[in-house]
Amino acid sequence: MSNTRFVRNPLSFALASALVASVAPAFAQEAASAQPAPSAATDIDTITVTGSRIAKDTFNAVSPVQVITREESTIAGFNSTTGVLQSNAVTGGSDQINNAYGGYVVNGGPGVNTLSLRGLGPTRTLVLVNGRRMSPAGSRGAVGSADLNTLPSIAISHIEVLKDGASSIYGSDAVAGVVNIVTHQKFDGAQVEFQVNVPEHGGGEETRWSAMVGTVGDNWRLSGSLDIYDRKEIQFGQRGWASDCPREYYGRNDDGSYGAGDFLDPVTGEPVCWGLDAGGVTIGTLGTATFASNFFAPGTTGTSFNRWRPNAAATTSPVVGFEGVDYYTRTTYSPEMEKEALISPTTNVTGMLQGGLDLNALGNAEAYFEILASRRESEQLGYLQHTVDYAVGSPLLGQWSNLPAFLAAPADGSTNGKNVAARAFIGWGLYRNWQEVDFTRATAGLRGDLGATWKYDGYVSFAKSNSDYYTENRLTDRIAKAYDVVADGRGGFVCRDTSDGCVAAPVLSYDVVNGILPQNYRDYIMQVTHGVTEYTEKTASFGVNGRLFDMPWDTGGTAMAAFGVEYRGQEIDDTPDQNSINSNLYGFTSATPTRGKDNVKEAYAEIELPLLSGVNFAEELSINGSVRYTDYDSYGSDKTWKLGMLYTPVSWMSIRASRGTSFRAPALFEQYLGATSGFGNQSLDPCNSWGDLNDTASNRYKNCASLGLPADFQQTNSVTAFTKGGAETGLSAETSTSLTAGIVLQPEMPSWFGDLSIAADYYDVQVNNGVARLTTGNVLSLCYGQSQAEFTAGTGYCGLVSRDANNALTVTSGYVNVATDIVRGWDFTVRYTRDIGPGQFRANAVVTSFLEQAGKTFPNDPFKDTNGMIGAPEMTGQLNLGYNVGKWGFHYGLDWVDAVSSYEYYEKYDGVDYRPDYNMAIDAHFTSNASVQYSNDGWKVTAGVRNLADKNPPVISSGAYSVIGNAPLYSGYDMIGRSYHMNISKKF
Structure with missing residues (x-):
């Protein structure tokens, strides 16, 4: 054409x-x-x-x-x-x-x-x-x-x-x-x-x-x-190549194709499927404090876990009825994702x-x-991950009421200021924008x-x-009300405040973790927002x-x-x-x-x-x-x-x-853009595995060490990002x-x-x-690359970064x-x-x-040429x-x-050779x-x-x-x- x-x-x-x-x-x-x-x-x-x-x-x-x-x-x-x-x-x-x-x-x-x-x-x-x-x-x-x-x-x-x-x-x-x-x-x-x-x-x-x-x-x-x-x-x-969910294609086979190093899902025998965020987000999983366990999903490595999936046979597991899963064995894909709009x-x-x-x-x-x-x-149409947080001592924990806290109270107030004992990572299903x-x-x-x-x-x-x-959105205040419950006298629970038709959050169960939520609860917390x-x-x-x-x-x-x-x-x-x-x-x-x-x-x-x-x-x-x-x-x-x-x-x-x-x-x-919030992947945290850094004299190494984080620290929270317009800074x-x-x-x-x-x-x-x-990554890199005095004082780019009690990062940029x-180049026409x-x-x-x-x-910065x-x-x-x-x-x-x-x-700009590992050609x-x-x-x-x-x-x-x-x-x-x-x- x-x-x-x-x-x-x-x-x-x-x-x-x-x-x-x-x-x-x-x-x-x-x-x-x-x-x-x-x-x-x-x-x-x-x-x-x-x-x-x-x-x-x-x-x-x-x-x-x-x-x-x-x-x-x-x-x-x-x-x-x-x-x-x-x-x-x-x-x-x-x-x-x-x-x-x-x-x-x-x-x-x-x-x-x-x-x-x-x-x-x-x-x-x-x-x-x-x-x-x-x-x-x-x-x-x-x-x-x-x-x-x-x-x-x-x-x-x-x-x-x-x-x-x-x-x-x-x-x-x-x-x-x-x-x-x-x-x-x-x-x-x-x-x-x-x-x-x-x-x-x-x-x-x-x-x-x-x-x-x-x-x-x-x-x-x-x-x-x-x-x-x-x-x-x-x-x-409707397109086979699109419904075939993303896979790492890690490592080369003998014939030069990729996949030799992919982790094989023990259930399907196929390379593990990353339907959500390349593995950083999960569904059908329960998050708790870390426990040692020898009851874990096939293919899982390690002996301590903070993510679990339902298994009724796990009667001796520290989290009864659940088996431990790791990064590769946690679930990230649902067939309902195939209904998303390509x-x-x-x-x-x-x-x-x-x-x-x-x-x-x-x-x-x-x-x-x-x-x-x-x-x-x-x-x-998009696919949505949902989380249900069960506070320490909440009656909604059911038979898992003795679980200790593993997260501080979320800053959004969704748990009414209470620490979290268990978080259900749930596949909500599809939601609409129009x-x-x-x-x-x-x-x-x-x-x-x-x-x-x-x-x-x-x-x-x-x-x-x-x-x-218009967007179908879950409302934080309604979620908080749904957690604030009292017994209904019939073995169940109702909201303490029912003035807006509040529906109590469901009691923790296998069905809840697997995404089976009461429809009236869904209808209560999910509302259409209009701008x-x-x-x-x-x-x-x-x-x-x-x-x-x-x-x-x-x-x-x-x-x-x-x-x-x-x-x-x-x-x-x-x-x-x-x-x-x-x-x-x-x-x-x-x-x-x-x-x-x-x-x-x-x-x-x-x-x-x-x-x-x-x-x-x-x-x-x-x-x-x-x-x-x-x-x-x-x-x-x-x-x-x-x-x-x-x-x-x-x-x-x-x-x-x-x-x-x-x-x-x-x-x-x-x-003039109004402050807009979004989320970045947890991999953006500069302190992930900071103990493995070769340059122990670098500002990044020193700044992460000063936070008291373990050397093998891994961020588990998304990075909250706020963006605003630049008129006030003289754009x-x-x-x-x-x-x-x-x-x-x-x-x-x-x-x-x-x-x-x-x-x-x-x-x-x-x-x-x-x-x-x-970008969020720009600000974090600049902050953690500052001198330790500037980092500690929160000056410069570190004035745009905060880390809460859960080690969750918030970044403001503009x-x-x-x-x-x-x-530059040439246009040729014949x-x-x-x-x-x-x-x-x-x-x-x-x-x-x-x-x-x-x-x-x-x-x-040096110029980086993306040509080709x-x-x-x-x-x-x-x-x-x-x-x-x-x-x-x-x-x-x-x-x-x-x-x-x-x-x-x-190779040129980052000094990393991905050729043996990933398909990027x-x-x-x-x-x-x-x-x-x-x-x-x-x-x-x-x-x-x-x-x-x-x-x-x-x-x-x-x-x-x-x-x-x-x-x-x-x-x-x-x-x-x-x-x-x-x-x-x-x-x-």
Whole structure:
């Protein structure tokens, strides 16, 4: 899905129409200039390419622009704009937040789909609709990027992708690049469309119903569209590779495969299954103080245990009726986990209305408007571990009433301040998240002529995202009430306080440990929590562009310029459920309100100087420069600039280069995020096995020893993490520099050979003073690495860390300006066309090659290059072959992700060789698609298959990366399997 077309005048609306009419999908890479493209279907004589504010009658530009036509998405089998934009052909293999991330905390909330170019993240990629900024949408407090779910489908003419910094043109966020969604401006008639995608292995069916109507009068235009998109859920159990729960794959077999060292489950004979947190979390297990016992589960090692599982035969065990288990024999997997959502469901309804009226005044002005509205209803199913704490001496302990304390009273108050004698680790089952996100964006403007050679365009825009988000949560105060019981006189127990319908917690039993809980108890402690997020953005913009002067020599051209001013105001107001605000969510992330606003005033100027034109060895030589002044309320003023050059020495070759600066103002959530709590794995504790540290003089060794912890200490509690915004610490904007340089070759070949076009573009982007959230691990490492005096005094980073009586750690962190990121590499594109027989053959290939994907969190850190690691492939590529004959078109596409390996990274930076132990390498991965299209009398039918070979995602060891089954959570690999698609459209 990556055909590329080179043209000497790319991207006019006329060209876009021509590309749409072709059967083979076409990516257009901006190239050199020649004669203007013939007009078609519109009267527009000047056009503006993404990356410039100057409207011209030719399409010469100094930065490469990729064009994706509407036809491209249809013939490749994509059923939504999201699918096209997140494909490897656009993103170069960078990981994207999609609907496989439903169980993860992501900016924008569950169900959001965002776009990241160059692997620099969605907040550094600017999305436009018809050249105007698309506002953020989503749920929860970290809304900061455009949600691709809000974009239309049938109304789109084409999509322009600029993979170059452009802050001097568009302002903040245009660091990694810009994506411009261009809709049909003059549509006359009606069109209806239906598409269905059906995976072979069940679940995940996608349907889209679309309609567009429009009419064009002598001095007016009006069109509207409606898209209804629905995707069903895919459960883990519907994909064999996903329901095969994660395994360590430890050690190599004789044939080179992994698993020789895996611990074999004595029950199944298979490697032990890590369904929850790579073994750090357990279910079907009872936790107590440590006891010596010779009654333990098969395969267990050791003679002392603090985790047990039910076994009625264990009559001589210190914990009667339970046998001891260790790290490997404790249970972490339940078959019910197979009902979790692999791909979460969503229903998106998007409507668009746009039009214009020629006023025959104010310089032949057109008054125009555009309204985009969408509603997303999305849902995620996840699996939940629950714990029931039995306090020392509680009557709910039943026959185990003599168990001593092994945990101090939890800080959340769930046991009413009483120490814990036994903790039942229970598999609760599935729980739901769901969201309803309403987004509206309305624009009204006026554009016309200023004299004979200048044009103006001014508009105002208002956008609003309003989200209701819901989660099934257990409430801590209700759990505490359920533990506070009295005898009911019938051999059972009731809550002491029944004012809210309290249901007593169940008496400890085998059934309770195995997850069989009374339904009325479940219903009492589990409640639906409801939060509301509102994000608004107001924009006012006015710009002019036109001819400045003719160059003072005969071989020059006409200097062009653009000037403008812009104002934007943004505001976020996220109000979580009151139980979240009060930290009353048991074992779940809580958050306080996020409220903040920011305003920016900007002015920009752009000038293009055609120094030479139509002379020997200079068919064209032009220079383009732009500058923007920005003044934010939040952090002050800044300037960005960009300088570029386009040189065409001969008609078949063009050389282009640009260098400039960009910036990204901190997102509102990065400044004002309310304190949000979460949990980290217990393995983050720097004092785990501190006695084994070789460097006994290190600060970490000394600091852990000073706590009085045993040398073989192992943390058994999750690390509680609090995150807050960085406004109070003076968070400032990121700055970046961007360099691109490329060559376009269109050799004049004999007619029998066909047409060949080649482009190679080098890119180098460096982000400085980057906004980063200090991770829990960062803070802990920095704290325990401080001097012993600082550690004891709790100063510096240790002021962000606390350790309670149970040795449970709590870490507070936030957003700071410390990070640096570098990405550099090459984009290669080749296109070949030739008439063969009665039709035309097309071959297009696109390859993205990263030379470096490096970063560092702190200024004094060394750069660490992740290029070539799992999730950051060094190279990706796409090949598309098409043949168009008469009313028929045939297409074949191949997507390629290069081999990846993480061994070198860990050996180089951590001095650890994981090669003999873990599978952290993946061979090159290929998936293909094919389709056929028939067109006649306004009808068009496209049918095809994606993932022809039904290729599963690759397999790696669990633990080192987020995995689904043993597949890495990475958007570059297909997780759906072979699927069939059909699109039917009719134009009237």
